[in-house]
Amino acid sequence: MSGKFSRRHFAKLAGFSALGMVQPQQRAALAAPIEHASRSFPREFVWGTATSAYQTEGALDEDGRGRSIWDTFAHTPGKIGDGSNADRANDHYHRYKEDVRLMKELGVKAYRFSIAWPRVFPDGDGAPNPTGLDFYQRLVDELLANGIEPYATLYHWDLPQSLQDRVGGWQSSDTSKAFANYAGYVAERLTDRVRNIFTINEAGRFVNFGYGSGIDAPGVKLPLAELNQVRHHVALGHGLAVQAIRARGRAGTKAGPAENIAACLPAIDTPANVRAAEIATRELNAGFLNVIMEGNYTNAFLDYAGADAPKFTADELKVIASPNDFVGLNIYAPQHYVVASEQAPGFTVLPFPTSFPHMNVDWLRIGPETLYWVPRLAAKIWNIDTIYISENGTSAADDVTADGSVYDIDRIMYLRNYLAQLQRATSEGVPVRGYFLWSLMDNFEWIYGYEKRFGLYRVDFQTQLRTPKLSASFYRNVIERNAVGL
Numbered sequence: 001m002s003g004k005f006s007r008r009h010f011a012k013l014a015g016f017s018a019l020g021m022v023q024p025q026q027r028a029a030l031a032a033p034i035e036h037a038s039r040s041f042p043r044e045f046v047w048g049t050a051t052s053a054y055q056t057e058g059a060l061d062e063d064g065r066g067r068s069i070w071d072t073f074a075h076t077p078g079k080i081g082d083g084s085n086a087d088r089a090n091d092h093y094h095r096y097k098e099d100v101r102l103m104k105e106l107g108v109k110a111y112r113f114s115i116a117w118p119r120v121f122p123d124g125d126g127a128p129n130p131t132g133l134d135f136y137q138r139l140v141d142e143l144l145a146n147g148i149e150p151y152a153t154l155y156h157w158d159l160p161q162s163l164q165d166r167v168g169g170w171q172s173s174d175t176s177k178a179f180a181n182y183a184g185y186v187a188e189r190l191t192d193r194v195r196n197i198f199t200i201n202e203a204g205r206f207v208n209f210g211y212g213s214g215i216d217a218p219g220v221k222l223p224l225a226e227l228n229q230v231r232h233h234v235a236l237g238h239g240l241a242v243q244a245i246r247a248r249g250r251a252g253t254k255a256g257p258a259e260n261i262a263a264c265l266p267a268i269d270t271p272a273n274v275r276a277a278e279i280a281t282r283e284l285n286a287g288f289l290n291v292i293m294e295g296n297y298t299n300a301f302l303d304y305a306g307a308d309a310p311k312f313t314a315d316e317l318k319v320i321a322s323p324n325d326f327v328g329l330n331i332y333a334p335q336h337y338v339v340a341s342e343q344a345p346g347f348t349v350l351p352f353p354t355s356f357p358h359m360n361v362d363w364l365r366i367g368p369e370t371l372y373w374v375p376r377l378a379a380k381i382w383n384i385d386t387i388y389i390s391e392n393g394t395s396a397a398d399d400v401t402a403d404g405s406v407y408d409i410d411r412i413m414y415l416r417n418y419l420a421q422l423q424r425a426t427s428e429g430v431p432v433r434g435y436f437l438w439s440l441m442d443n444f445e446w447i448y449g450y451e452k453r454f455g456l457y458r459v460d461f462q463t464q465l466r467t468p469k470l471s472a473s474f475y476r477n478v479i480e481r482n483a484v485g486l
């Protein structure tokens with residue numbers, strides 16, 4: 001098909017002019033949808049996109065930024081698949097205005113970005129670096145000037161290297177305390193304009209992969225007891241940060257985690273299997289999300305861990321369970337299909353057949369109903385009234401055709417089906433208030449480097465040129481109609 005489509009043809013398909021602007025006639029056409037209440041999302045639904053600091057900013061040594069564990073890790077030979085690092089990444093630090101324009105073209109109402117802790121506290125604790133925080137002041141101002149609501153994440157894995165060196169990072173509760181101090185400092189300075197703060201992104205991933213298997217930064221491999229202690233310190237850091245935001249931020253600031261919940265689904269929809277998925281969701285999230293929501297490690301978790309269980313005090317559990325205003329769930333793929341079991345604790349996890357379909361990264365299995373079941377079960381189990389899908393999206397090959405376009409109909413397939421299931425959830429009253437598509441643009445995909453692309457905009461990392469993929473047009477259409485499907 002390459003060569004068949006001219007740039008203009010693509011622009012028409014994609015709903016963008018050659019300059020990347022929406023044509024007025026097209027807007028009018030899109031604005032007159034066939035009304036299908038059954039396909040619509042709630043009126044105030046927050047449509048957003050997401051990125052993170054280390055994956056996009058670059059500007060490594062600028063304005064007093066300290067080093068993070070990911071700087072060190074990416075510069076260690078053999079750790080990143082394509083041998084790259086994020087020293088420059090998307091150069092978002094300098095191009096943020098252009099990137100806000102990209103969001104505006106999509107019509108998103110919100111942007112989830114992360115703040116680099118080592119920009120604000122170069123050593124993690126000690127003296128702050130106000131110049132580093134200024135970048136986020138500028139970013140927030142630019143977003144608000146464009147009618148885009150900022151949602152800030154405080155920790156998206158870029159731990160100050162100094163804390164790792166001095167106290168072993170999250171192996172010490174000193175890091176939990178330093179994190180809370182950083183959270184309070186940011187809250188004092190940004191919450192006049194930033195009303196929503198995610199504390200920690202994907203504890204589930206960075207604890208297991210950073211301190212367990214050593215695949216991610218800081219590349220440490222701890223035995224189970226110490227790994228559980230790391231997880232406990234992260235939960236404590238979350239709770240302390242929520243308290244610091246309440247104490248030092250503007251009244252009414254909303255805070256919560258952004259967790260890659262272990263996604264448990266019924267293999268077949270029967271009441272008994274749904275109940276089993278509920279039990280599984282609690283137990284398989286016992287080490288982080290469940291303790292945050294309930295203030296206790298489950299008996300099954302403690303029994304199973306035995307001597308490897310984390311050491312904790314009742315006071316710490318109270319801090320960990322500080323009430324959240326919302327829960328952010330990062331949901332990409334089904335993780336555990338379960339059926340009911342007679343035996344305690346009441347569920348059996350089925351093995352994945354080797355033929356189970358996935359996108360072009362092996363962990364990203366395709367299970368659109370994950371976006372239905374997981375928020376539904378979470379809301380019920382923990383009595384949550386505000387859920388954000390803080391991340392969802394997919395990597396794709398994103399082959400560029402001869403005319404320079406990316407017809408990423410595989411990403412569109414993924415998004416269409418996942419969003420249809422999310423709509424099913426909201427239409428049944430599951431309290432999902434917003435959705436942040438990962439990602440606005442291709443960026444540094446951790447251990448995969450630049451080989452895996454998740455963006456709605458293609459980024460040429462040589463020239464820093466951003467080009468909308470066909471999926472950008474798809475998402476713009478969803479947002480404009482507040483619906484998926486005709």
Ligand code: PNW
Binds near residue numbers: 052202205260445446
């Ligand atoms: C998340 N898994 O990472 C992160 O929050 C993002 O920074 C990242 O770019 C995005 O998802 C896409 O990968 C994950 O193996 C990494 O299941 C791996 C997994 C899940 C999430």
